[in-house]
Amino acid sequence: MTEAPSREREYRRLSPLTPLVRSFIFLVAVVGSSWQSLLHGEGVGPLVWVLLALGLAGACYGAASWVRTKYWIEADELRVDTGVIGRQSRRIRIDRLQGIDIVQPFVARLFGLAELRMDAAGSGREGSLSFLRLSEAQQLKELLLARRDAARAREDGGAPVAPTPAEAPERLLTRIGPGLLAGAVALSSETLVSVLSAAVLVAVAMWFDSLAAAGGLFPVILGAGLVAFRRFSGAYGFTVTEGPAGLQVRRGLFDLDTQTIALPRLQGVTITEPLLWRRLGWARLDVSLAGTAHDDHGRGPAASTVLPVADRRLALWLAAHLLGRPLPPDEILRRPPSRARWVAPIGQHFMAVGADDAVIVSRDGWLTRRTHLVPHARVQSLRLRQGPVQRLLGLADLHVDSPPGPVRVRARHRDAAEARGLLEVERQVARAARLRTSCQALDRL
Amino acid sequence: MSELFAPPGNRWQPVSPALARMRRTLLVGAGVLLAIAGVALILAFGLPSWALAAFLVVLLAAAGAGWVVIGRNAGYWGYAERDEDLYIKHGALFRRLVAVPYGRMQYVDVTAGPLEQAYGIATVHLHTASPHTSARIPGLRRDEAARLRDRLTSLGEAQAAGL
Numbered sequence: 001m002t003e004a005p006s007r008e009r010e011y012r013r014l015s016p017l018t019p020l021v022r023s024f025i026f027l028v029a030v031v032g033s034s035w036q037s038l039l040h041g042e043g044v045g046p047l048v049w050v051l052l053a054l055g056l057a058g059a060c061y062g063a064a065s066w067v068r069t070k071y072w073i074e075a076d077e078l079r080v081d082t083g084v085i086g087r088q089s090r091r092i093r094i095d096r097l098q099g100i101d102i103v104q105p106f107v108a109r110l111f112g113l114a115e116l117r118m119d120a121a122g123s124g125r126e127g128s129l130s131f132l133r134l135s136e137a138q139q140l141k142e143l144l145l146a147r148r149d150a151a152r153a154r155e156d157g158g159a160p161v162a163p164t165p166a167e168a169p170e171r172l173l174t175r176i177g178p179g180l181l182a183g184a185v186a187l188s189s190e191t192l193v194s195v196l197s198a199a200v201l202v203a204v205a206m207w208f209d210s211l212a213a214a215g216g217l218f219p220v221i222l223g224a225g226l227v228a229f230r231r232f233s234g235a236y237g238f239t240v241t242e243g244p245a246g247l248q249v250r251r252g253l254f255d256l257d258t259q260t261i262a263l264p265r266l267q268g269v270t271i272t273e274p275l276l277w278r279r280l281g282w283a284r285l286d287v288s289l290a291g292t293a294h295d296d297h298g299r300g301p302a303a304s305t306v307l308p309v310a311d312r313r314l315a316l317w318l319a320a321h322l323l324g325r326p327l328p329p330d331e332i333l334r335r336p337p338s339r340a341r342w343v344a345p346i347g348q349h350f351m352a353v354g355a356d357d358a359v360i361v362s363r364d365g366w367l368t369r370r371t372h373l374v375p376h377a378r379v380q381s382l383r384l385r386q387g388p389v390q391r392l393l394g395l396a397d398l399h400v401d402s403p404p405g406p407v408r409v410r411a412r413h414r415d416a417a418e419a420r421g422l423l424e425v426e427r428q429v430a431r432a433a434r435l436r437t438s439c440q441a442l443d444r445l
Numbered sequence: 446m447s448e449l450f451a452p453p454g455n456r457w458q459p460v461s462p463a464l465a466r467m468r469r470t471l472l473v474g475a476g477v478l479l480a481i482a483g484v485a486l487i488l489a490f491g492l493p494s495w496a497l498a499a500f501l502v503v504l505l506a507a508a509g510a511g512w513v514v515i516g517r518n519a520g521y522w523g524y525a526e527r528d529e530d531l532y533i534k535h536g537a538l539f540r541r542l543v544a545v546p547y548g549r550m551q552y553v554d555v556t557a558g559p560l561e562q563a564y565g566i567a568t569v570h571l572h573t574a575s576p577h578t579s580a581r582i583p584g585l586r587r588d589e590a591a592r593l594r595d596r597l598t599s600l601g602e603a604q605a606a607g608l
Contacts, residue, residue, distance in 0.1 A: 416449040420449050
């Protein structure tokens with residue numbers, strides 16, 4: 001998979017269609033604002049001239065920017081030169097790359113282009129290349145991943161560990177049909193809450209005999225519908241495959257998104273079961289990964305979603321697969337003492353916490369039940385909290401801190417002595433697990 | 446209750462009494478400013494003298510309460526350096542305890558604002574990969590803060606674990 005050195009010096013450019021894709025919205029605006037007057041032969045207003053002038057300037061800038069943007073690979077670095085007036089040169093260290101995602105915004109997709117996004121250790125986005133032809137983006141991604149593995153193997157002590165074959169077969173784990181997805185969005189807790197509150201409002205309006213008040217409901221319904229549709233379109237065609245680099249997630253109706261979930265970065269998993277899904281045996285699976293922004297742009301499912309909806313058994317199986325061990329049985333979960341009802345009258349019945357030899361688990365939520373699992377080796381810090389009312393009742397909360405993400409193990413309203421005991425036990429178990437993991441990493445060298 | 450926040454070893458290391466002194470100085474300063482503004486307003490509107498007296502009494506009572514709360518709160522800060530973790534506890538009404546393994550520390554901050562510098566104290570802040578880790582110790586004597594930072598950094602390097 002290594003290329004001849006002579007080819008390395010060669011730089012490559014982005015797709016020449018890049019300026020067009022970037023200004024597509026602008027072009028649509030120009031045409032949209034002026035087609036009527038053009039059709040009527042009225043000539044064009046001053047606004048259109050301004051827009052055209054701006055467009056021309058933009059086109060020149062876009063073309064210049066395209067000419068000046070080059071990328072190439074040199075000595076374990078991906079280098080990107082940009083800048084029309086001032087020159088900028090970016091060096092991205094290939095061995096520090098964590099994940100490489102291919103994203104296709106809708107307009108880019110129309111032209112068969114894609115954006116390559118690179119995550120680096122620690123910080124958020126290290127850089128992106130937009131736009132490349134889709135096949136080119138995929139090739140570059142494979143090349144970068146292969147280079148990274150080779151560089152890391154060299155660092156780790158010489159012997160080139162069998163580099164992960166770039167063309168290893170990808171195993172299809174699951175593909176979520178549009179019917180299931182639509183059902184899941186329709187039956188989510190958010191939909192339930194908005195339908196119920198709309199019903200209450202309509203009932204009140206009818207009681208007071210003024211349906212006009214219900215008219216105010218329309219924008220609310222529209223907004224809820226839009227949110228639901230975005231969730232649907234963001235997760236449309238959700239496909240999970242397993243390859244050498246980890247789990248691959250593909251999704252999107254308009255914008256196509258590809259993400260790689262590297263298992264060594266896994267910090268924990270969350271299984272979410274809204275009230276109505278529980279009857280149907282559905283569940284959702286999210287993960288926390290080290291070194292990713294929690295939610296990229298807030299559209300569609302967050303970057304951490306592995307299954308937006310699936311049969312509960314499949315979600316549990318995949319969670320176990322990601323954690324690399326069978327999930328602990330529900331029997332290990334223990335409820336808080338009954339006096340916790342004075343602080344959490346309803347929630348108290350749904351809270352539980354437990355641990356086995358590899359993970360610590362907590363569960364809470366009635367409307368939306370969430371089960372969080374964190375391997376002992378991934379625990380960051382442990383916190384106890386006690387408010388004045390909890391002190392009167394002799395209760396306390398234990399929080400297990402994880403890197404940013406959906407996973408948050410919390411043991412709420414436990415007996416105070418038990419909470420402190422949990423902290424001390426978890427502290428030691430986590431330390432032992434951490435040491436074991438480090439030793440295994442050393443053994444592998 | 447006492448068991449929940451019992452020290453992990455022999456005892457909690459208290460923070461410097463300068464922390465309470467600094468906060469009380471701030472309290473007195475704010476109180477004096479408030480008193481001047483209030484008295485000026487009362488005189489300007491020509492309110493009766495009992496209003497002036499009531500205002501001053503309320504202000505004095507609030508300042509007194511603040512004085513006591515500050516002292517109590519400073520007394521509840523404590524930390525303990527163990528072989529593998531740093532424990533920190535604080536809060537009189539809402540009590541908190543955090544245990545941070547040295548191996549999980551990413552970096553340590555020492556900060557001292559102008560007022561803190563005047564009182565010769567500093568704040569040590571530990572960061573892990575989790576933003577929820579609220580491991581902060583205010584009101585450490587400056588030499589103690591530097592010692593703690595150096596010790597934490599060296600222990601963190603020795604016990605560092607990957608993510």
